[in-house]
Amino acid sequence: MISPYGMEIVESCVTCKLRADRIFCDLPVAALQAFEEIKYTTAYPEGAVLFVERQEPRGIFVICKGTVKLSVSAPNGKTMIVKIAEPGEVLGLSATVSGKPYEVTAVTIDPCQVNFVKREDFLRFLKNDVQVCFKVAEQLSEKYHMVCNEVRSLGLSHSAAEKLAKLLLEWSSKNGESLKAEPRVKLRLTHEEIAQMIGTSRETVTRLLADLKKHQILNARGSTLVIRNQAALRDLANHN
Amino acid sequence: MISPYGMEIVESCVTCKLRADRIFCDLPVAALQAFEEIKYTTAYPEGAVLFVERQEPRGIFVICKGTVKLSVSAPNGKTMIVKIAEPGEVLGLSATVSGKPYEVTAVTIDPCQVNFVKREDFLRFLKNDVQVCFKVAEQLSEKYHMVCNEVRSLGLSHSAAEKLAKLLLEWSSKNGESLKAEPRVKLRLTHEEIAQMIGTSRETVTRLLADLKKHQILNARGSTLVIRNQAALRDLANHN
DNA sequence: TGCGGGGTGTGACCGGGATCACAATAGCCT
């Protein structure tokens, strides 16, 4: 199989390893085959734009490989990163279902393999099978849930330190790292981007990280952070 | 028909006036009849709690009459009003579908008539009919869309003035008031509650409103505001 | 008529964090 942008390509959803643990990929074989019929598999380099907020929805994007940055931005150019999406996730779902414009902008931050499905095809696919439709409803609920948490953490006047601590804990819990005595977090984003995730300025992020290191809560090993005092970090995250 | 808490009761979804323009109520008659089978109609006084965030989802609530305040709150007691829900809206939908806890707290701010459907009944209802299922997906997309806007306005560091201006414009656009030369907005919330909607303090709201009046942008007529300079207000709302 | 409580108006103060302006690195590409 060709490997554009230095990736191995996942050939079929039926044999995809993600099927087991990812919600949307986990469909009955019959539905999956129908899905195979309408999907377009594409590879993107880093920095590719999948779609832009306020665009008319063209369809959905399922991430097979790589990571995608989702952001919203204001007319004045300020932007805020809403989430980093990983393989198995479906992007543009709500816009495609409702017909309203995309709410976010999606840009790849790694080389990515993506399955695209055109809006009309997808809607037909949905309406053909209650099970699929229900899965989609579940997915949407999931997403709604996530954004609500976003609102909670944005709105309830957390200090920047609090939000940063929360973010680090969230990242460390991704790979089961948080179970270890000294979980490690690989920083895949710049301070600037971290700042955009928690709604603060780049300088503040730098300063806060420096503080955490000074207090022996964190420890830098190149671009990976070692959490030396998880309890203290949790304290910060829940500071009231 | 009895009128608890001084309300007229809407007897049936089939004859409900809202059917025409509200998404969820607008179902084929067959589905509506199935819905009638499983719904419980209840009347609540002002201040009644429909559900509380982090509770296990018991089911969905469809507002037939009255308005409901949706809020999230932090362990420290701070709370933030996410939206004021009106007749025709479905509450607790995403929690009920996904099985995750309710994301928000719902409290009536008027006497309300509400249709409640138990989770199991509702899920069965969904899985029985693709059309219904699809409607629900649409609803969820809608909600997702709204919260995204919330995130946008919270996260992109709007000043308090900006957010207040946005809120006022939004309210004035509800009843087509904004088309008039001097739209009126009836304040149904206290300054405290407005503050919770835009994530600021009560004092700031008071001061901002005073400012707007001083600059002849607003004008108070009892508890209704007259927007005398819509352009200026829009300017504030889009200040970059 | 006076009392009480919820809402509103306003001043004084103070701190978190944005912003500006550089300096110091760290990767890179040739």
Place this chain on the structure above:
DNA sequence: AGGCTATTGTGATCCCGGTCACACCCCGCA
């Protein structure tokens, strides 16, 4: 190596808006 650009580190300054502390006002109620 040497440069070039992107990222990170840090000080100085400033201002929005949170918080505290009262005064006032409106309205229902005994």
